[in-house]
Amino acid sequence: MSQRHPQPQSTTTEAPSIGVADRYRLLVEQSLAGMYVIEGDRFVYCNERFAQMFGYSVGEILHGLTPLMLVHESTRDVVSESLRRRLEGETLSDHYNFRGQRKGGERIDIETLGTRAVIDGKSLVIGTVLDVTERRRADEAIRESEERYALAAEGATDGLWDWDVRAGTIYFSPRWRAQIGLAISDAPERDPKRWLLRVHHDDRDRLNSALKLHLSARTPHFECEYRALHEDGTYRWMLARGQAVRDERGLATRLAGSQTDITERKLSEEKLAHDALHDALTGLPNRSLFMDRLSQAMAFQRRRADSRYACVFLDLDRFKAINESLGHVVGDRLISSVGQRLIASVRPGDTVARLGGDEFCVLFEEYANDAEPLKLVEKLQRALLPAHKIDGTELFSQASAGIALGNARYSRPEEIVRDAEIAMYRAKDEGRGGVAVFQESMHAVAQARLQMETDLRRALERGELRLAYQPVVSLGTGRIVGCEALCNWEHPQRGNIPPAEFIPIAEETGLIVPIGAWALREACSAAAALSKQSAHELTVAVNLSARQFEPELIDHVRAALAESGLPAHQLQLEITESLLMEHAGPAAPILAQLKNENVHLLLDDFGTGYSSLGYLHDFRFDALKIDRSFVARAGMGNRAELVNVIVSLARTLSMDVIAEGVETAKQAAQLQALGCQFAQGFYFSRAITAEAFAQMVREDRVFSWR
Numbered sequence: 001m002s003q004r005h006p007q008p009q010s011t012t013t014e015a016p017s018i019g020v021a022d023r024y025r026l027l028v029e030q031s032l033a034g035m036y037v038i039e040g041d042r043f044v045y046c047n048e049r050f051a052q053m054f055g056y057s058v059g060e061i062l063h064g065l066t067p068l069m070l071v072h073e074s075t076r077d078v079v080s081e082s083l084r085r086r087l088e089g090e091t092l093s094d095h096y097n098f099r100g101q102r103k104g105g106e107r108i109d110i111e112t113l114g115t116r117a118v119i120d121g122k123s124l125v126i127g128t129v130l131d132v133t134e135r136r137r138a139d140e141a142i143r144e145s146e147e148r149y150a151l152a153a154e155g156a157t158d159g160l161w162d163w164d165v166r167a168g169t170i171y172f173s174p175r176w177r178a179q180i181g182l183a184i185s186d187a188p189e190r191d192p193k194r195w196l197l198r199v200h201h202d203d204r205d206r207l208n209s210a211l212k213l214h215l216s217a218r219t220p221h222f223e224c225e226y227r228a229l230h231e232d233g234t235y236r237w238m239l240a241r242g243q244a245v246r247d248e249r250g251l252a253t254r255l256a257g258s259q260t261d262i263t264e265r266k267l268s269e270e271k272l273a274h275d276a277l278h279d280a281l282t283g284l285p286n287r288s289l290f291m292d293r294l295s296q297a298m299a300f301q302r303r304r305a306d307s308r309y310a311c312v313f314l315d316l317d318r319f320k321a322i323n324e325s326l327g328h329v330v331g332d333r334l335i336s337s338v339g340q341r342l343i344a345s346v347r348p349g350d351t352v353a354r355l356g357g358d359e360f361c362v363l364f365e366e367y368a369n370d371a372e373p374l375k376l377v378e379k380l381q382r383a384l385l386p387a388h389k390i391d392g393t394e395l396f397s398q399a400s401a402g403i404a405l406g407n408a409r410y411s412r413p414e415e416i417v418r419d420a421e422i423a424m425y426r427a428k429d430e431g432r433g434g435v436a437v438f439q440e441s442m443h444a445v446a447q448a449r450l451q452m453e454t455d456l457r458r459a460l461e462r463g464e465l466r467l468a469y470q471p472v473v474s475l476g477t478g479r480i481v482g483c484e485a486l487c488n489w490e491h492p493q494r495g496n497i498p499p500a501e502f503i504p505i506a507e508e509t510g511l512i513v514p515i516g517a518w519a520l521r522e523a524c525s526a527a528a529a530l531s532k533q534s535a536h537e538l539t540v541a542v543n544l545s546a547r548q549f550e551p552e553l554i555d556h557v558r559a560a561l562a563e564s565g566l567p568a569h570q571l572q573l574e575i576t577e578s579l580l581m582e583h584a585g586p587a588a589p590i591l592a593q594l595k596n597e598n599v600h601l602l603l604d605d606f607g608t609g610y611s612s613l614g615y616l617h618d619f620r621f622d623a624l625k626i627d628r629s630f631v632a633r634a635g636m637g638n639r640a641e642l643v644n645v646i647v648s649l650a651r652t653l654s655m656d657v658i659a660e661g662v663e664t665a666k667q668a669a670q671l672q673a674l675g676c677q678f679a680q681g682f683y684f685s686r687a688i689t690a691e692a693f694a695q696m697v698r699e700d701r702v703f704s705w706r
């Protein structure tokens, strides 16, 4: 294992003669190198360092150890041959490495420079030794790693690069070159600057600073992700990692490492990041991204008071009906078509987001004056009107919108979205497809509504709800044939609240389900009690809301009938025409079951909803209730015509006709003349308490209008 070095000092023929001055002795004793003098096969001198290196004391070495005893057997021949040649004068000096052996048998690597000297006629070898074990190990490690590196360079999927910092050249492995689409045959690129030129402009500074930090030893490794231009013109995401080799002053002489194509990982990371902030169905920003953009607009307004922004809340009208009747797939397509129309109608800087369901939000920024958002919203609403072609059918969309203008009072994005939503509800209250701009006063309204909602939750258990009964009169006999049960709320502070005010809230909150079940029981037991006091059967009509059309409705009806003992055919259930239009799909099986229970079905508010005549037949309604808007104008020309048509239609389908809202004798007479069999309205009686109605029934009141 010895290595011969070129002999540096073989030019002189004269052996040096050594004078042993004290100061030299000091120097020798302090030396980092081990020093020795050999005569024949023994040591005549060695310094402390030399003895330490081999694990002996100076004394042990000088008395009894031969030079070869310090040499491991693997290199003993080499050492003894070298010693012999110098002692015999064949060579003057020899610089070589051998493997030493310490006192305990441990091996060390030694580099030595020994020179022949003749002092006082004695032939000596004097020399120095260095323990190079550590250096040797490091060299071996480097060689091993270089071998591994070379192997890796051939087979790895990673590209390798090796930059000679001092020479200013760079080596790229074939794999590296393939990563950016260079053919093996292309002339190898050696200029590091060309590498940087391939790097995407936006990533260059980052890469440069990562390189600088590592070259100046401020980072333990070099690592950077960047986009590199592929020969095909696209950019690929790469991860480069490397480490510098430094000289004794710590200056980087070489920087080598790998390059991994991480395009796929990057793309999936980007997709994850995109998905987290976007709605999957429409691809529009989602609520969190929208809130973020709103926060930015708010922050911007805080810095620049003259900047403007507005939040728009859009809610599709009757979307639920489409979803329920045509299915979610069609509903989803409509939503994404709406999303496209919205995004196509805003200006490039504005944000359109889908908050969920059929709710969209738009952020308008930097417009000229406060009238502009209204114009923009109207433009959006117009864009939604043309038919959407979905699965070959034409669907129509319309949205109600609320606008909240950004101002300094808003500190969180949620606040302005809430206000835009309140304004949207106001717009909805005033009819579909409308728009309203938020005003502070709407807060009070919204608050009152919230208060009512809270109160309504307790109204039922506190017995604050009452049913009032409005008599239904036969236009043939003038006698009472039954009644319609109408719900009222006796609010402890606000007094009587009419159903038009609280039923919509009950429907929205779902409270209509327990309230409806209660109304059924209450009405049935009142009607059963009345029937006992009356000479003939009396019917009772109960109104139903869309939210009640769940299978449990059948149970509620059965329970109400069973508890009261009221025969099923005396119970009439009123379903409005609009309910039927919007929820025909889900309501159909329940209506059929109700029919099987033998209860009667009445189509309420007929004439207001343009329902398909087919429905009348399909659902086997027992009677139509002509809406009071027709009755009020029954005396006027074509309205009378219409009532006439309705009556004959009903007759064809063997349905009865009940006129609502009859307020005058004249109206009653006209309706009678038009063939309408029944009527109710203020002319006969308002809705009254159960006792008052019972009194009327007992009296067997006969109404007249002639």
Ligand code: C2E
Pocket (backbone or CB within 6 Å): 470, 485, 486, 487, 488, 498, 499, 500, 503, 516, 519, 543, 544, 545, 574, 604, 605, 628, 660, 661, 662, 663, 680, 681, 682, 683, 687
């Ligand atoms: P509706 O079913 O159309 O009830 C008839 C409404 O017309 C009642 O209003 C009644 O008081 C009113 N009315 C009756 N005769 C006349 C008249 O001659 N002239 C005028 N101008 N109005 C007349 P009310 O009691 O305010 O009820 C409003 C609506 O609330 C009802 O309309 C019904 O849709 C709903 N509703 C009432 N009670 C219930 C209930 O228990 N459950 C459900 N789901 N809805 C209910």
Ligand code: CA
Pocket (backbone or CB within 6 Å): 484, 543, 574, 604
């Ligand atoms: Ca009704």
Ligand code: CA
Pocket (backbone or CB within 6 Å): 604, 605, 625, 627, 660
């Ligand atoms: Ca009605």
